[in-house]
Amino acid sequence: MKQLMIDTATTRLSVALSEHGQIQAEATVMVSKNHAVTLMPMIEQLMSAVKWTPPELERIVVTTGPGSYTGIRIGVTTAKTLAYTLQIPLVGVSALRLMAAAPNTELPVVSLIDARRGNAYIGHYQQNEAVTPDRHASVTAWLEANITGPFVVVGDVEPFRDVLAAYEYTEAPAAHSYGRASDLVALGEVTNDVHAFEPEYLRLAEAEAKWLEGQNNG
Amino acid sequence: MDTSLILAIESSCDETSVALVRDGKTLLSNVVSSQIESHKRFGGVVPEVASRHHVERITYVIDDALSEAGVTMQDVDAVAVTQGPGLVGALLVGISAAKALAFAHSKPLIGVHHIAGHIYANELVEKMEFPLVCLVVSGGHTELVYMPEHGVFEVIGETRDDAAGEAYDKVARTLNLPYPGGPAIDRLAADGEDTYKFPRVRLEAGSFDFSFSGLKSSVINAVHNAEQRGETVIPENLAASFQASVVEVLVEKAIRAVKEKGAKQLLVAGGVAANRGLRAALQEATDREGIRLVIPPLDLCGDNAGMIGVAAHHAYVRGKRDTLAMNAVPGLSLEESMTV
Numbered sequence: 001m002k003q004l005m006i007d008t009a010t011t012r013l014s015v016a017l018s019e020h021g022q023i024q025a026e027a028t029v030m031v032s033k034n035h036a037v038t039l040m041p042m043i044e045q046l047m048s049a050v051k052w053t054p055p056e057l058e059r060i061v062v063t064t065g066p067g068s069y070t071g072i073r074i075g076v077t078t079a080k081t082l083a084y085t086l087q088i089p090l091v092g093v094s095a096l097r098l099m100a101a102a103p104n105t106e107l108p109v110v111s112l113i114d115a116r117r118g119n120a121y122i123g124h125y126q127q128n129e130a131v132t133p134d135r136h137a138s139v140t141a142w143l144e145a146n147i148t149g150p151f152v153v154v155g156d157v158e159p160f161r162d163v164l165a166a167y168e169y170t171e172a173p174a175a176h177s178y179g180r181a182s183d184l185v186a187l188g189e190v191t192n193d194v195h196a197f198e199p200e201y202l203r204l205a206e207a208e209a210k211w212l213e214g215q216n217n218g
Numbered sequence: 219m220d221t222s223l224i225l226a227i228e229s230s231c232d233e234t235s236v237a238l239v240r241d242g243k244t245l246l247s248n249v250v251s252s253q254i255e256s257h258k259r260f261g262g263v264v265p266e267v268a269s270r271h272h273v274e275r276i277t278y279v280i281d282d283a284l285s286e287a288g289v290t291m292q293d294v295d296a297v298a299v300t301q302g303p304g305l306v307g308a309l310l311v312g313i314s315a316a317k318a319l320a321f322a323h324s325k326p327l328i329g330v331h332h333i334a335g336h337i338y339a340n341e342l343v344e345k346m347e348f349p350l351v352c353l354v355v356s357g358g359h360t361e362l363v364y365m366p367e368h369g370v371f372e373v374i375g376e377t378r379d380d381a382a383g384e385a386y387d388k389v390a391r392t393l394n395l396p397y398p399g400g401p402a403i404d405r406l407a408a409d410g411e412d413t414y415k416f417p418r419v420r421l422e423a424g425s426f427d428f429s430f431s432g433l434k435s436s437v438i439n440a441v442h443n444a445e446q447r448g449e450t451v452i453p454e455n456l457a458a459s460f461q462a463s464v465v466e467v468l469v470e471k472a473i474r475a476v477k478e479k480g481a482k483q484l485l486v487a488g489g490v491a492a493n494r495g496l497r498a499a500l501q502e503a504t505d506r507e508g509i510r511l512v513i514p515p516l517d518l519c520g521d522n523a524g525m526i527g528v529a530a531h532h533a534y535v536r537g538k539r540d541t542l543a544m545n546a547v548p549g550l551s552l553e554e555s556m557t558v
């Protein structure tokens with residue numbers, strides 16, 4: 001089965017192709033300046049390198065977020081439009097799950113995407129299974145509520161080093177800290193409805209949150 | 219090669235729209251999914267909310283447009299999409315979808331300027347005859363555009379501050395009218411009279427530029443002064459007076475541009491082209507002056523992909539092609555947009 005995998009959730013842009021579970025091609029830009037400009041040419045280049053044509057694709061896997069709102073919209077819109085028009089299955093995977101899949105460990109893995117002001121998008125996985133659901137939360141509060149033993153941390157570690165100091169954690173090596181599109185090869189489940197497939201922002205748009213607050217107070 | 223079947227996508231603001239256009243003349247379909255109900259609660263378009271809605275709706279709208287037209291992607295010659303101007307996050311959803319369609323079916327990709335689309339909506343009413351002048355009036359734009367031929371745009375006048383549509387929205391807010399403000403003022407004005415005699419801002423002699431911020435302030439001051447004196451304003455008269463000032467300046471400059479440029483047609487484009495007061499005044503003035511006036515029907519004045527498909531047809535026959543590296547350009551220039 002010829003599969004295209006896309007990750008645009010963070011500042012990394014990663015695309016991979018697999019056939020029968022074997023990676024055929026992969027490209028990752030570690031610090032992508034503009035996913036919108038780079039994504040489609042990158043897909044085109046990898047496909048032509050392995051001599052696949054678009055109608056040969058049989059499945060698409062994409063990270064649905066959380067992460068950069070614009071980034072995940074580019075990835076999800078590209079993936080769902082391809083799956084729709086080629087009439088092939090579409091698989092969504094949490095960006096935090098992808099990150100947590102990278103280190104080879106039996107310990108729980110905490111994946112972090114910085115959301116500023118002490119907050120992060122936080123994933124909590126063990127051997128690819130979610131221990132607790134993905135959250136947007138204060139890292140301090142989340143760690144207090146959810147962590148008791150040793151764990152591995154991946155992703156945006158730097159902004160939270162002070163908070164993490166109180167815990168028994170190890171860091172995945174930099175190369176394994178965000179995962180790559182090729183790690184998506186065995187993750188996720190096929191969605192039933194490509195049209196209704198949406199990003200997983202984990203947060204309301206700011207205006208929407210304020211509006212709801214107003215509704216509840218008024 | 220002047221035949222084409224183009225699938226066009228428009229997502230620059232708060233409408234998700236996809237159309238199939240034959241030969242730049244016939245709309246086989248023109249599906250518009252409006253978000254206006256969602257944005258009403260915020261009193262205006264919220265960019266992040268608009269972008270989210272576009273992702274939710276995009277493939278539904280593509281699918282509806284194809285099935286309504288009774289064609290498949292195999293039949294399509296090119297995929298066109300609004301490249302700018304507009305909200306960057308919103309534009310990127312349409313562009314990502316357009317690239318995916320173009321790539322999946324090995325079709326050319328054509329980026330289109332949003333305002334070029336509005337101008338080309340007129341081609342669905344009457345064949346464009348050059349040279350022509352187009353009055354562009356919308357929420358973000360007030361411009362007089364001179365076109366010597368297809369695909370060549372020369373902006374001969376533009377607003378120096380607020381767009382006409384912006385002034386409408388701000389005046390509507392002052393009068394506590396619901397969003398969107400333009401149509402609400404137009405309705406009120408129909409029942410009022412120009413009693414306030416607000417200034418007509420013509421700028422220096424010979425200029426085709428516009429300015430509406432002074433007028434907007436005059437209206438707001440009139441409301442505040444009345445409140446301080448404990449008087450109540452008659453909203454109908456205030457709306458009629460405001461609209462009379464806007465329309466008089468727009469019409470006068472448009473007519474003068476047509477004469478000075480020897481234009482064969484005066485076109486009107488953009489959301490404010492739906493304004494009844496403006497339509498009536500333009501009709502009256504062009505009849506009097508013997509000028510050929512073309513205005514799109516109401517359903518083609520707002521944002522829609524049909525107009526993008528018509529503009530794309532003329533770009534397509536001229537050989538314009540974009541690469542899969544095309545980016546959204548929120549401040550895209552009209553004059554450079556159709557360069558092949």
Ligand SMILES: [Zn+2]
Pocket residue numbers: 332336356488489520521
């Ligand atoms: Zn528009």
